[in-house]
Each structure stands twice: as structure tokens, then as C-alpha cells.
Amino acid sequence: MSSEATALGTAATGTWGVLRGETQRWLGRRGLFHLVLWLAVLELALYHAVTTKNQPFGGLGYESLMNMLVISSALIGIVLTAAEICSSYHSGTTGWVLGKPVPRSGYVVASVGGLWLGVAATTIFVPALVAYWWLPKVEPYRSVTPEALPLGRFLIALVLISLIMAFFMGLSALLAVLFRRRSAAVILAAWAFLVLRVPFPYGDWMDYTPARLIRTNINQGGWSELTEYIYEVPFDTMSAVTGTLGLTVAFLVAATLVFRRLEL
Amino acid sequence: MIDYAIEVRNLAKRYRKVRALDGVSFDIAAGSVCGFLGPNGAGKSTTMKILMDLIRPSGGHAFVHGHEVGRAGLVARTRIGYLPQDPVFPAHLTVRGLVMYTARLYPGHPTGRALRRRVDEMLDNVGLAAKARRRMTGLSGGERQRVGIAQALIAEPDLVILDEPSAGLDPAGRRDVLNLIAAISGDTTVFYSTHILDDVERVSDSVVMINHGKVVAQGPLASILEASGQEYVVGLRGDTTALRARLTAEPWVSGLVARDHGSAEEWRIQVDDSPAAADGLVPALASGEGYAVLEFHLSDRRLEDAYLDLIGAQSVE
Numbered sequence: 001m002s003s004e005a006t007a008l009g010t011a012a013t014g015t016w017g018v019l020r021g022e023t024q025r026w027l028g029r030r031g032l033f034h035l036v037l038w039l040a041v042l043e044l045a046l047y048h049a050v051t052t053k054n055q056p057f058g059g060l061g062y063e064s065l066m067n068m069l070v071i072s073s074a075l076i077g078i079v080l081t082a083a084e085i086c087s088s089y090h091s092g093t094t095g096w097v098l099g100k101p102v103p104r105s106g107y108v109v110a111s112v113g114g115l116w117l118g119v120a121a122t123t124i125f126v127p128a129l130v131a132y133w134w135l136p137k138v139e140p141y142r143s144v145t146p147e148a149l150p151l152g153r154f155l156i157a158l159v160l161i162s163l164i165m166a167f168f169m170g171l172s173a174l175l176a177v178l179f180r181r182r183s184a185a186v187i188l189a190a191w192a193f194l195v196l197r198v199p200f201p202y203g204d205w206m207d208y209t210p211a212r213l214i215r216t217n218i219n220q221g222g223w224s225e226l227t228e229y230i231y232e233v234p235f236d237t238m239s240a241v242t243g244t245l246g247l248t249v250a251f252l253v254a255a256t257l258v259f260r261r262l263e264l
Numbered sequence: 265m266i267d268y269a270i271e272v273r274n275l276a277k278r279y280r281k282v283r284a285l286d287g288v289s290f291d292i293a294a295g296s297v298c299g300f301l302g303p304n305g306a307g308k309s310t311t312m313k314i315l316m317d318l319i320r321p322s323g324g325h326a327f328v329h330g331h332e333v334g335r336a337g338l339v340a341r342t343r344i345g346y347l348p349q350d351p352v353f354p355a356h357l358t359v360r361g362l363v364m365y366t367a368r369l370y371p372g373h374p375t376g377r378a379l380r381r382r383v384d385e386m387l388d389n390v391g392l393a394a395k396a397r398r399r400m401t402g403l404s405g406g407e408r409q410r411v412g413i414a415q416a417l418i419a420e421p422d423l424v425i426l427d428e429p430s431a432g433l434d435p436a437g438r439r440d441v442l443n444l445i446a447a448i449s450g451d452t453t454v455f456y457s458t459h460i461l462d463d464v465e466r467v468s469d470s471v472v473m474i475n476h477g478k479v480v481a482q483g484p485l486a487s488i489l490e491a492s493g494q495e496y497v498v499g500l501r502g503d504t505t506a507l508r509a510r511l512t513a514e515p516w517v518s519g520l521v522a523r524d525h526g527s528a529e530e531w532r533i534q535v536d537d538s539p540a541a542a543d544g545l546v547p548a549l550a551s552g553e554g555y556a557v558l559e560f561h562l563s564d565r566r567l568e569d570a571y572l573d574l575i576g577a578q579s580v581e
Contacts (some may be wrong), residue, residue, distance in 0.1 A: 005338050010371045014338075017368040021354075025307035030356055091352040099316045100369040103338055263316040 015106030018097065019114045026118020035122040042068060042127045043134075061135045062149065065128065066157065070214045073124050073165040073195050077116070078172040082185035084115055085176035095264035103249050105256035106229060112173045112252065120162040128158050142190055160241065164210045170251030177259045208243025267294040269423045271317065271331060276323035277310050277452070277477075284310045284479040292470065294329075294422070297449045299464035299485075300457040302474040303575060308457040309349055310476070312427050315455075316346050329422065342371055345416035349427035349457075353400050353411065363387065363414050369418040383418065389447075390414045391440060406437035413444055424448065425501035426456035430463060442467050463565045471567070473574055480574045489570055493518060494538050496545060498531040499559030507552045514548070516540040528558060534573075542545040 025031070049064040088094045088111075098107060132154055168189055175185035196211040206212065265362075270292040277285040285307045288529040292298045302308050313319045315326055317337030331340035353362050363383045367373045373383055387393045390410040400408065409432065416424055429445075430438045438460070445454050445467050458464060463470060465486070471488050473481040481488050502509075511517050511533065519534035535541035549557050563569075 006371075007336070010338055010342055013371040013373075014369045017365070021365045021370065025354070028356075082281060091461055092350065093352050095313075095318050095347075095353050095417055096353065097369075098318060099344075099348060100336055100366060101341040101371065102369055102370070158524060263320065264313070 011019070011103040011106055012100045014100060014102035015110045018102055018110035020105055021023060022111055022114020023117045026115065027121060031118055031122050032170075034119075035126055038123050039127050039130060042072070043131060045187055046131055046135075047138065050099055050135065061138075065131050065135070066161075068174075069124055069128060069158075069161050071197075073120070074159055074168040075190065076119060076123055077165040077169040078189040078193065080115060080119060080203075081169040081172040082176045082182040082189070083110060084111060086180060086182040086185065089262075089264075092264075098264060104260045104262075108177070108256045108259050109174065109252055112169055115146065116166050116169055120165055124161055124165065128161075160213060163241065163244055163248070164214060164259045166224055167210050167251075170248040170255070174251045174255040174258070177255050180262075187226055207239050208238075209247065210240065210244045212237045212240035213244070266291075268292060268296040268327075269296075270455060271327040272311070272315075272324070272329070273326070274324035275311065275314060275321050275326055277314065278317070278322045283477050285314075285321070285324075288474065289324075290461050290472045290475065290479055290482045290537075292453060292455055292472070294453050295416045295450055296470050297445060297468045298456075298470045298472060299468040300455060300472050300474070301459075301461070301464065301571060302457075306474045307477040308474060310458065312346075312348075312425055312455075312547075315425060316341065316344070321378070342419075343422040345419060345421035345424045347412040347416040347424075347426045347429055351408070351412050353408070355399070358397050358399055359387065359392055359403070359411055359538075362400060363418050366415040367418045371559055373419065384413045386418050386497060389417075405432040407433060409433055409437065410440065413441060417444075417448065421452065423453045423455065426454065428457050428459070430460055432459060438463065440514065458553075461571055466568050468543070473571065475575050481570075489567065491570075493534055493536045493573070494541065495541040495563035495569065496533045496535065496541070497530055497559065497561055497563050498533060498549065498557065500531060500560055501528045501553050502555030504529060504531075504555050507548070507555060510548060510552075511545075514544060516544065530559075533565065 026034075046065055046068060047063070049068075050061040089095075093105070098104060132149070132151070171192060172185050172189040175188050176182065181186055196206070196209055197215055268291045270290075272288055272290050275285050276283070288307065288311060300308050300311070300545055301501070310319065314321050315328060315333055315581075317333050317340075320334065328340040329343055331337070333340060354365075357365060361387060364379060367379060369375060373379065384393065384396070389397050390413055392407065392410055392414065395403070395407065400411070403411065409429065413426070413429060416426065430441050442463055448454065449467065449469075468485055470484050471482065473488075473565075474477060478524060481491070483491075504523040508520065508522070508531075512520055516535050516537035517533060518536040519532075520533045521534075523530045523532075533545070535545075546560075549560065
């Protein structure tokens with residue numbers, strides 16, 4: 001019992017150390033650089049979308065923002081996760097870290113988790129909140145939506161986008177440990193994103209994936225469920241949220257099981 | 265009863281058709297400094313990686329401080345500091361950040377000021393205090409290796425496993441690494457691989473030699489030198505044909521290498537039965553005719569000779 005407790009404590013310390021290091025990495029100087037770069041790209045793109053489109057209704061600014069965040073967060077998550085896992089594995093950094101008292105499962109979860117926390121903050125929350133602040137102030141957007149959206153719902157929508165990002169990061173992590181090739185992981189995970197994103201008929205099982213949240217619905221004027229939600233439309237996609245969460249956990253568990261057998 | 269830091273029993277590792285390790289067994293006593301020697305591809309790094317639980321053996325068992333690697337590798341690693349061969353550390357970290365990051369991976373690590381003080385002390389010990397804020401990408405090879413030593417020692421481990429710690433270092437860097445190893449010896453067991461045999465003679469008290477995945481020698485350094493036989497150096501001038509024939513026929517002579525120095529010759533006579541050689545060699549040299557003995561002494565046999573005898577013989581096979 002005591003040795004088990006020691007092993008658990010050791011595992012917790014090692015995992016927490018990796019999680020802390022990864023998070024700090026993305027929230028430190030490097031994260032600041034990414035944030036500034038990403039803010040410039042996203043906000044300029046959004047400004048362009050808002051001010052040049054002929055908007056029949058006032059939600060197009062937020063619709064554009066949600067679309068940009070969903071697409072960018074998923075793809076950024078896929079690319080960074082695959083790059084992180086594959087480059088660390090091939091360079092020997094993974095072997096160095098696992099030469100310390102860090103459990104393999106903890107390493108995978110903490111690496112992806114730290115990446116997710118850091119990248120979600122810098123590519124989703126900060127840019128979205130900046131846009132939330134300036135969008136209602138810009139013509140012609142200001143004339144159609146003089147008041148900002150409820151902040152609570154907006155934040156929950158951002159959490160859901162973070163969950164979608166976690167889903168694709170988990171998938172990318174699994175593919176990266178399976179193939180140990182960043183290109184293979186990126187291509188397959190991006191293909192999965194496109195399948196879930198493009199609006200074509202699908203089976204009921206897709207309701208338990210991010211598809212229900214991220215794909216646009218032509219019958220709803222090109223809006224996604226996620227965008228509708230921020231306009232206080234009743235939310236009926238809990239199955240998609242729980243399904244996405246469950247699949248994210250499943251991907252990470254599968255990734256750790258594969259990773260435990262890897263030779264470093 | 266001897267307390268062993270490392271016990272390896274019949275360790276085997278196969279990579280498809282290649283046998284990287286083939287029944288490797290050795291023990292390393294706690295507190296010793298053990299050099300792990302062998303040519304490239306002999307299985308040194310593979311053995312070390314198995315001890316660190318980074319790769320799984322195909323057979324056999326390895327124990328670190330009594331914990332079987334594989335079953336209790338995580339707990340065992342709390343007492344090990346490890347420096348892999350050609351380590352690639354996260355490029356975004358500073359020198360201090362990397363050592364601090366490493367310290368935080370160990371249970372019971374100091375926190376706050378105590379941790380910073382400990383890290384600064386360690387960087388001072390390895391001569392990197394002035395470069396604590398420099399990023400890993402801005403360091404020379406020798407400096408990176410010193411950081412590697414610092415991160416291996418930061419948790420004050422009972423056992424340090426270093427895979428070629430002096431590789432790529434200039435003479436001053438090598439000296440510093442050896443001084444560090446010497447400084448921690450006694451309290452800490454050091455198991456390190458190297459190709460620099462002079463270094464092993466300077467700081468090690470025991471040696472494990474491996475070749476083609478098999479242990480060819482192990483034990484205290486003095487025993488290895490003694491067991492590998494003695495060598496006499498003889499300087500001669502004149503007709504030595506008969507003497508050479510007589511000596512090579514002696515059962516206690518295991519080898520005779522002659523070097524021509526113009527009018528004189530230098531013979532290096534390896535013997536594997538020291539008492540018989542002591543009794544027989546001088547009378548043999550004195551009994552001949554047509555030559556003069558210019559020089560005769562017991563060679564100051566070194567680890568390099570023992571290594572070449574043991575590994576060289578295996579390599580030829």
C-alpha cells in the first residue's frame with residue numbers, strides 16, 4: 001500500500017511538472033509572440049469580413065468570429081499537437097523527460113493538456129474577447145447590433161470551441177503516437193475535421209461528435225448550432241458536447257496505451 | 265552483505281534479427297564509480313535505456329536499488345539522475361529554467377527560494393552560473409553537456425547514469441566533468457559509458473566491458489588490469505631469431521609484438537602466467553647468444569591495453 005501510494009505521488013508530481021512546464025511554455029514569451037501574431041491575423045480578417053460584406057442581419061460579425069475560431073483552433077491544435085509529439089520523440093527530448101520519474105501516460109496527458117491550456121488561451125479566449133470588445137463598435141456592425149451579446153453565453157461558446165480543439169488535439173495525439181510522423185497525423189486529423197465540418201447527410205451517430213456543433217446548417221441561414229447558442233437560441237446539442245468530451249478522453253487513453261509500448 | 269545499486273541478470277534485447285544484448289549480467293556496488301566500456305554498437309546505450317525503462321528487454325531482469333525496472337521503474341527513477349547520449353533539451357528553456365523544470369519532476373523537490381538556491385548552487389558547481397539566463401540554443405556543445413550533468417544531479421540522486429558525458433567536450437570540459445564525477449563519488453553511485461579510457465582510469469573504481477551484446481569483463485579496475493595479463497618490454501640488438509622462436513613456444517607467452525628501431529628491436533611480450541614468466545623470462549634472455557639485451561622491464565600496463573586485449577580479441581572473432 002505504501003509503495004502504491006509512493007508510486008501515485010511520484011506519478012502525480014512528474015505529471016504536474018510536465019503540465020506546468022508545457023503550460024508555461026505557451027503562456028510565456030513564446031506564447032506572447034504567438035498571441036500578438038494571431039491577434040493581428042484574426043482581428044484584421046474579422047474586420048475585413050465585417051466591414052465588406054453586405055449583411056442582411058446583425059449576427060454576421062459573430063458568425064464570422066465563431067467560424068474563424070472553430071476552423072483555426074481545430075487546425076492549429078492538430079498541427080501543434082502532431083509537431084510537438086513527433087519532434088520530441090524523434091529529437092530524444094521525450095526520452096530525456098521519461099528518464100525522470102514521469103509516467104508515460106502522465107507525459108502524454110500533460111503534454112497535450114499543457115498545450116491545450118496554453119494554445120486555447122492565446123488562440124481562442126484572448127482574441128475572441130478582444131473581438132467581443134470591438135465588434136459592436138464598428139460600422140456597419142454597430143448599426144444592427146448596438147448592444148454586445150451576453151458575455152456568459154459568449155464565454156460558454158468559447159469553452160465549447162476549446163472542447164472542439166481538445167477533441168482534435170486528442171485525435172492528432174493518437175495519430176502522432178501511432179505513426180510517429182507529423183505529416184501523417186496532420187493529414188488524417190485534418191481530413192477528419194473536414195468530414196465533420198462539411199454539411200452533407202450523415203447518420204445519427206454524428207450527433208455524438210463535434211459535427212453537430214461546428215458544421216453550418218443551410219436551413220438556418222448558414223449558422224452553426226454554436227453560433228445560434230450565443231444568440232440565446234435554446235441549446236439542444238448536449239449529446240454532441242458529451243460525445244465530444246467522451247471521444248476526446250477516449251483518444252487520449254488510446255494514445256497513452258500506444259505510447260506506453262513505444263521504445264525511446 | 266554488499267549493497268548493489270544496479271543488478272542486471274541475463275539481459276537480452278533483440279531488434280528483429282539483431283541481438284543488441286545477449287545475456288548481459290553484472291552488478292554495481294552502491295557508492296562506486298563504474299565505467300561502462302565497449303565499442304560503438306556494443307550495447308551500452310541499450311543497457312542504460314533498459315535501466316531507465318525507456319526500452320523493454322526481450323529477456324532477463326534489471327534492478328535499480330532493488331526495484332525491478334519495468335515493474336517499479338517509476339519509483340526507481342526517483343533515485344536516478346540520467347543524462348542520455350546526445351541529449352536534446354527543450355530549446356525554449358533557459359539554463360536555469362531547464363534545471364528547475366527537471367527538479368520539479370522529482371517528488372519532494374524544494375520549492376520557491378529553496379529551489380532557486382539549489383538550482384543556482386548546482387549551476388555554480390558546473391560552472392554555468394554566469395550563463396543561467398541564456399537559452400539552450402545559445403550554448404556550445406560543452407556547455408550543453410554541463411547543463412546535462414547539472415540536470416542529472418539536481419535531485420541529489422543515489423545513482424547517476426551518464427551516457428558518454430564527456431563526448432564532444434574539449435580537454436578543459438572533460439576535466440570538469442571528471443572533477444564533478446569525482447566530487448559526487450562515495451555518496452552517489454556513478455555508472456557512465458565512455459570511449460575515453462584515460463578518464464576511466466582517473467575516476468573509476470570498477471569497470472564493465474561489453475562487446476557484441478555480451479559482458480567480456482567486469483569488476484574492480486585493478487582486477488581487470490591484473491587479469492588481462494602482464495607485459496614485459498625488452499630492448500634487443502643482434503640476431504634474435506632463435507630467441508623469438510624459443511619464447512613464442514613457451515606456454516606462458518600469450519603474445520609477442522616486435523618493433524624494429526633500426527639496429528635495435530623493441531619487444532613487447534604479453535604473458536598470461538605471471539609467476540611462470542617471472543621464473544622463465546630472465547633465464548631465457550640470458551641463455552641466448554648473438555644478441556645483447558639493452559632494456560628489460562615490466563610494462564606499465566594500462567586500461568587501454570586490457571581493453572584492446574579483451575575487446576580486440578572479440579572483435580576479431
